[in-house]
Amino acid sequence: MQEQVRTAIHHYIVSTWLSGDERGFDDSTDLLAAGILDSFSTLSITAFLDEHFHVQLEPADLNPANLRNINAITSIVLAKLSAKGQAPAPV
Amino acid sequence: MPSERIDRLVADWAARTPDQIAIVGGESTTYAELDRLANRFAQVLRKAGVAPGDRVGVHLPRSAHAIAAMLGASRAGAVYVPLDPSSPPARMQIIVKDCGLRHVVISPDLLANWRAASACDGIEHFFLSTTATAAELSAVVHDFAEVEAASPAPLPPPSDDPDQLAYLLYTSGSTGTPKGVMLSHRNALAFTDWAARLIALGPADRVASVAPFHFDLSVFDLWATLASGATLVVVDEATVLSGPRMLDRIRTQAITVWYSVPSALILMLDHGDLAERGAPSLRVVFFAGEVFPIKHLRRAMAALPAARFYNLFGPTETNVCLAYPVPAVPAPEATAIPIGRPSCGDTVAILGEDGRPVPDGEVGELFVDGPTVMLGYWHGGQRTAARQPYPTGDFVARRPDGEIMCHGRRDHMVKIRGFRIELGEVEAALAAHPGIRETAVFAGEGRLCAAVLPADPDLSVLAIKRHAAARLPPYMIPSEVKILTELPRTPSGKIDRVRLAAALVGGSPESPRNALEKTRSL
Numbered sequence: 341m342q343e344q345v346r347t348a349i350h351h352y353i354v355s356t357w358l359s360g361d362e363r364g365f366d367d368s369t370d371l372l373a374a375g376i377l378d379s380f381s382t383l384s385i386t387a388f389l390d391e392h393f394h395v396q397l398e399p400a401d402l403n404p405a406n407l408r409n410i411n412a413i414t415s416i417v418l419a420k421l422s423a424k425g426q427a428p429a430p431v
Numbered sequence: 432m433p434s435e436r437i438d439r440l441v442a443d444w445a446a447r448t449p450d451q452i453a454i455v456g457g458e459s460t461t462y463a464e465l466d467r468l469a470n471r472f473a474q475v476l477r478k479a480g481v482a483p484g485d486r487v488g489v490h491l492p493r494s495a496h497a498i499a500a501m502l503g504a505s506r507a508g509a510v511y512v513p514l515d516p517s518s519p520p521a522r523m524q525i526i527v528k529d530c531g532l533r534h535v536v537i538s539p540d541l542l543a544n545w546r547a548a549s550a551c552d553g554i555e556h557f558f559l560s561t562t563a564t565a566a567e568l569s570a571v572v573h574d575f576a577e578v579e580a581a582s583p584a585p586l587p588p589p590s591d592d593p594d595q596l597a598y599l600l601y602t603s604g605s606t607g608t609p610k611g612v613m614l615s616h617r618n619a620l621a622f623t624d625w626a627a628r629l630i631a632l633g634p635a636d637r638v639a640s641v642a643p644f645h646f647d648l649s650v651f652d653l654w655a656t657l658a659s660g661a662t663l664v665v666v667d668e669a670t671v672l673s674g675p676r677m678l679d680r681i682r683t684q685a686i687t688v689w690y691s692v693p694s695a696l697i698l699m700l701d702h703g704d705l706a707e708r709g710a711p712s713l714r715v716v717f718f719a720g721e722v723f724p725i726k727h728l729r730r731a732m733a734a735l736p737a738a739r740f741y742n743l744f745g746p747t748e749t750n751v752c753l754a755y756p757v758p759a760v761p762a763p764e765a766t767a768i769p770i771g772r773p774s775c776g777d778t779v780a781i782l783g784e785d786g787r788p789v790p791d792g793e794v795g796e797l798f799v800d801g802p803t804v805m806l807g808y809w810h811g812g813q814r815t816a817a818r819q820p821y822p823t824g825d826f827v828a829r830r831p832d833g834e835i836m837c838h839g840r841r842d843h844m845v846k847i848r849g850f851r852i853e854l855g856e857v858e859a860a861l862a863a864h865p866g867i868r869e870t871a872v873f874a875g876e877g878r879l880c881a882a883v884l885p886a887d888p889d890l891s892v893l894a895i896k897r898h899a900a901a902r903l904p905p906y907m908i909p910s911e912v913k914i915l916t917e918l919p920r921t922p923s924g925k926i927d928r929v930r931l932a933a934a935l936v937g938g939s940p941e942s943p944r945n946a947l948e949k950t951r952s953l
Binding site for chain 2: 357359363364365369372373376378379380382383402
């Protein structure tokens with residue numbers, strides 16, 4: 341599951357914000373210093389996570405620490421998915 | 432009798448309605464508190480050697496402290512320079528050098544960025560907006576406690592002259608460095624007084640502050656609101672960019688007046704359920720900065736049936752010079768709305784290439800004369816007086832009913848989410864990378880695209896983006912970067928921008944020349 345999430349986010353970031361050029365980019369690359377993360381791309385990343393994983397990031401989640409690199413984004417998505425899994429299904 | 436200078440605003444209301452809330456944003460600030468804090472800033476700035484005419488930088492997130500700092504600088508006779516909190520320190524350093532900033536009011540976080548980037552050259556005094564541990568710097572760092580301890584008594588008014596320089600707004604510059612638009616007290620207040628009268632702005636109004644302070648839309652929010660005894664509701668950046676939260680804020684804060692670029696409204700329509708939920712408190716919607724796509728304007732007007740919509744138009748150099756009150760939801764066959772008629776006491780002329788007025792219906796360049804036209808530019812350390820009447824670079828045509836329509840730009844200036852960008856500035860910043868031989872930047876579908884011819888085959892998109900992020904504000908970083916092995920050329924060897932744009936962004940934006948030919952053949 342973790343690898344699936346990581347790969348999907350990696351692919352999305354590389355194709356959307358790096359024109360598909362992976363050179364030099366890895367899962368610990370700082371997205372802010374890479375000119376990828378700003379208030380506008382945050383919206384787009386949020387929408388992607390919602391669409392692909394049905395994970396809704398709350399305003400409080402949208403701090404630079406949670407989105408600083410792919411590892412961090414993967415962690416928060418996994419945390420949200422596992423919280424969902426443990427919650428009783430909606431009636 | 433309206434005030435004629437920015438430094439005179441607020442004091443009257445502080446005397447008449449001291450407990451009225453002037454600013455909401457985190458904590459609330461009353462008119463009396465704002466007046467005293469502005470005086471305190473004026474006192475500490477003066478004590479630190481700020482003389483009339485000196486420039487004072489304000490590098491803070493939008494907040495009551497930022498507003499008090501700008502007002503205080505003005506009361507000390509200084510010229511305030513709002514600096515973009517999202518821009519990297521390297522760009523701030525260009526502005527510091529350009530206008531000789533020696534005094535900057537700044538938050539501890541942003542000062543830490545300046546220090547980390549070694550971008551503090553030239554600054555003699557920093558004034559912190561909150562109390563923090565003083566940093567080790569060659570400049571004197573004044574803690575906020577020093578501002579709070581200063582006398583709240585007003586300094587003697589610096590001048591009676593409304594034509595003095597009041598503030599500098601740095602915009603993107605085509606030669607590669609930002610340039611400062613010099614605006615006088617009269618320039619600002621001719622617009623804000625006009626707008627306040629137009630909508631009968633008064634103490635019962637609650638005006639949203641969503642535009643950045645280095646962006647000219649904020650001039651209305653700040654000075655029209657505070658000249659009218661109304662309340663300014665400062666909305667943080669994260670909320671502005673979240674449709675649902677922004678709409679919640681409008682509803683809970685009972686915002687009555689809104690001024691933004693269209694994209695901020697479209698966000699609430701697309702993601703905030705504006706159409707379903709509405710915002711009954713809103714009575715006025717001003718929009719400016721970019722074309723409002725008409726299908727979205729129809730949705731916005733349908734969602735806010737009680738609000739009056741106004742299209743305001745003008746580059747930073749002329750503040751607002753044209754206005755169009757949208758009379759009703761545009762008809763299904765309408766494809767664009769006018770930019771309207773002259774406002775704020777300005778007069779306009781539409782001139783052809785021969786410098787003579789063109790007949791109605793034909794496209795010419797818009798020239799503006801009047802009280803909102805800037806004093807000139809501060810650029811490369813030099814001041815240049817503005818041409819009067821001022822050529823805006825916008826191609827326009829007057830309709831038979833007198834309303835003016837916009838037909839594009841004569842230069843390489845584009846708007847991304849309302850931010851004005853000179854493509855030349857982005858190209859110059861990218862070209863400073865040693866691995867880039869040549870580059871051309873285009874705008875298409877609301878994003879920037881850079882075509883790069885590398886000098887080094889190992890040059891990656893990531894390296895180019897990192898380089899850009901260290902030099903440019905986020906809205907100027909190309910979303911898309913294409914590394915190419917060759918660039919299309921014109922017969923004279925220049926980059927063929929038309930062919931390149933067509934290949935990269937799926938068709939070039941309509942050139943003004945084409946627009947000219949099209950309207951002439953109608």
